[in-house]
Amino acid sequence: MNQEIIIVTIDKDLEDLIPGFMANRNKELQLLQNAHASSDFSTIQSIGHGLKGVGGGYGFDRMSELGAEIEIAAKGKKLDRLKELIESYASYLSRVEIRFA
Secondary structure, three states, X not given: OOOOOEEEEEXXXXXXXXXXXXXXXXXXXXXXXXXXXXXXXXXXXXXXXXHHHHHHHHXXXXXXXXXXXXXXXXXXXXXXXXXXHHHHHHHHHHHEEEEEO
């Protein structure tokens, strides 16, 4: 899997909010993985919808894109596609590097 660092530049005014924001995203990743393991499409769809809305507001555009894709795949109950997307999201979170400007 790609290990290239993803740099996201965020307004310095939001610096205090980002540690909690990222901690919540990592918690959601665990929830996504658990929901996938139990084929809980409703939970996956809900988390995907939330990611779609929250990422862009902080400058995490790829997070929003993945959230939208996760939501759509959950609606279609596409378990294999969801596995790929959740793995992509995990990879994204592990590679993102935040810089403040």
